Amino acid sequence: MSAIRSLSRVPLLSAAAALTFAVTAAILAIVGALVWHILVRPLPFPESDRLLFVWNRYGAREVQSSALSAPDFNDYRGIRAFESAAAIQTASASLMLGEPRRVSVARVTPEFLRVLGIVPIIGNDFAPGETDAVLLSEGTWRNLFGARTDIAGATVLVDNRPLRVAGVLPARLAVPSRDTELWVPLHFTAADFADANRGDENLTMIARLRRGVPVEQAQAQIDVVSRSVFHRVPDRVAFLNESRWHVAAFGMRDDLVRRARPALLILLAAALLVTLLAAANILGLFLARTVARQKELAVRTALGATRWSIARALASEVLVLAAGGAGVGIAAAWLLLPRLALSGLPRAEEVRVDGGVIAIAAAIVLALAAGIGYAIAFWAWRQEQSLAERSGTGSVPVARMRAVLVAAQVAIAVTLLTSGAMLLETYRRLRAVETGFDPENVLTFAVELPRAQYEIPRRQAFFRELQQRLEAIPGVVSASATSDLPFSPSDWNGTFRIDGYDGRADTPSAHVRTVLPEYFTTMRIPLLRGRAFTMRDRMDAPRVAMVDQAAAQKYWPNQSPIGKRIQWGQTWREIIGVVGPVRTSSLAGDAEPHLYMPLLQRNEWMLYAVVRTEGDPLRLAGDVRTVVRQVDPSRPVYAVRTMNDYLGDAIAQPRLRAAVVAASAAVAILLAVTGLYALLAYIVATRTREVGLRMALGATPLEMVAFISRWAVRVTAAGIVLGLAGAVVMTRSMRALLYGIDPLDPFTYAVVIALFAAVAAAAGALPAFRAARIDPAVALRQE
């Protein structure tokens, strides 16, 4: 109670400190929730540290993780280190519930649930050998089936096939993704495991290690099997060697969060720096308050208070404010976190401010407060001891200590600002990257045709008719379709042969796209040479292909690829045209080679339509659904998005990183500036008599402005120097996250220095001019 009463006498200071504690607690709670639930907490499966992903990796191609083929899976599933292993194949299907509804499906081998250690919350796993069954996600069961308790055994129509509902899987099962709505059985035949299928990499392999077996042991066994593959596929040896192929096992959690880890670690570093900064700020505030209370503390000591009891009293004031601030901050984090756009992060559905997060955030804030409280108490004791050795202007050591604290705050803010500026510049440059196509006013959506009902001619007729009807919609400029959209999650990367290729370079490979005529016109990809595909490039016409400029330069340097032949699969094709280079998977780095083939000569059952519109493309979303229904009422339309949405996804991680660090930098600047202002105001307040004296001795008001400003300049300069050193370390450590900007970019550093100089000048101006207006006669009468 005495602490509250004492604090109520300094409401502004109390409010400032409590607010700083609240902001710190909120940041710690939000960042703590992200880091704890995404990076640290085990996956929600029993003994999840034994779970692995197994991927093909191609070291020469910067392909981090590539799926496995069925024969690959067959090679590795029997490894001794694995207790069990399963394969997953993602797909989509049409679920008929009155009207067709596109759902995300995972085809899984029978060991799937056993590997993860999951049991259905309703019903059972698939029966042995069962093919016509389905497991529902808890979300699908609740949203589409009204959480019917008798769902097990019911029949649902998936792609017009009746499937028995075997059970419902718990919500925490986000494998292969949190969007998965149905799981259906995947059974292989001996033919699936033929070596000829090794190029068909479309399986995600998961495995559970035997208890006590380290992942390194599993990797060693995988390596042994991998080496044997070379002997079985002599025709692929050159490709596998050139692409530095290997198979790697990764801990499931680490693999899931690998891409998000750098952003989260930067976020954590930024949060810890802001916490340090806040601590320095509060320490500065309480040092000033303790100076003002020296007489009171002396009286307490004279009346018999022990050093320990005074320390406890001082610490309890800080703790009271910290407790109040932490409560408000954590509550704010609890309210704010669900409103943050975390969809780009793995395990986002698990992130929440729970008991553990609250405990961590509160513990850090309270420990910080206790540290600050006892540091102040220790300082007050030292001050009392050494008071006799100095003159009456006892504020000087405090001012110096506060100056050190403010310099530290400026340093932290400079480090964060420099890092944030570089991440923002990275984001800006990524946004400005020339993609090779025009993403403005382009609506996209996906349509999938069931293979059983759509023979090849019918499929091609469907897509042709769809294109014609889309182009007929008022407001549509042109329409086409492609097997994979730039920056969409799916990408098809394949190898091909070039007629007469001397083989000195590596095996030709490219992003492969099957497109309808008018694709290049619709996407505004320029035709550089030759001709584009037309409706005449059908099955009965000579097989043709197109390449982009990146492929032309790489595989046909100093010559035209027009008229040259490539072999894709078993078919030789003549190159008829060259289009401009496009970026399809990454905005950073050089454009990669692309190979285009005409849809009417290919066997595709799923395409993305691209529709260029005159205005806002989403305005026509309803019209395109109507058109698809007109062509086939049973075909659901899904993934209705603009091309800009896909581009937005491509820069979501850089945007998140830039936003997080920039926001931290903004908080840091605010705290540093208020710290600097408070320091200068304190100096002016405690040195009024000195200012008056100096003026009495002939100092002009301008010299007094300079006298106070010197503090600001020294503190800011020291902080900037330290901060720049910190920024060099931080920006170099995040070099991999930067694009188009050097970690030592002099312009960024110059702007940061100029900005801080300006901010410091603004923060120092008011106290300095207040000093200049001091009436020396009045100041000299002050005691």
Added chain:
Amino acid sequence: MPPLIHLEGLTKVFYTDEIETHALDGVHLAIAEGEYVSIAGPSGCGKSTLLSILGLLHAPTSGEYTLNGTPVARLSTLERARIRNKEVGFIFQSFNLIGDLTVEENVALPLTYRKTPTAERKDRVQRALERVGMLHRIKHYPGQLSGGQQQRVAVARAIVGDPSIVLADEPTGNLDSRNGESVMTLLRDLNRAGATICMVTHDPRYAKNADRTIHLFDGRVVEEERMPAEEHELRESGFEVG
């Protein structure tokens, strides 16, 4: 020879919250060069206000003030600061030394604001400290000195710039009688060496040290008391006058 300080009908009115306070009300005063004047009077009579106007810390509301031949009543803040630095030395009751500056740096302050070259500054500081007997403490900090020693350093600071007049505001107020006497002797010696001194004190023992005592009451000069000629002669001959 014109007086060093000449005040003509000087008034000072302070305005606060609709209240007018007439601190000085038509003060006429002349102080000759080399004179030692003390200003006495009860609390609130305007002594400190008069001293702050003499020291150019405040401007008068009306009236004329001529310092060393220059009219200074209506100068800007900047001009007052410049003249104050050159013409006025201050000694305060509470010494007003700056705690984190050494004795040398404290004494040098007026010269610093005058932008005196370093070598000359050091030389003048040493001479000033020598005059007050504090040269041996030149590198000390104020906190390491006794009250009497601190006031001696303050006197050195007041005279280091060779001002036209030294203004002393209750210079013995914070000192015991022994140190008080010592500081008074120091001022007397400075006066004998040619310094013009104007001292505010309410202690009649110390007021008698001056050649002339001016009594203020309600912002007016109500009485002037000159030291008898024989006492003055005795003192000039080096005898203490009780």
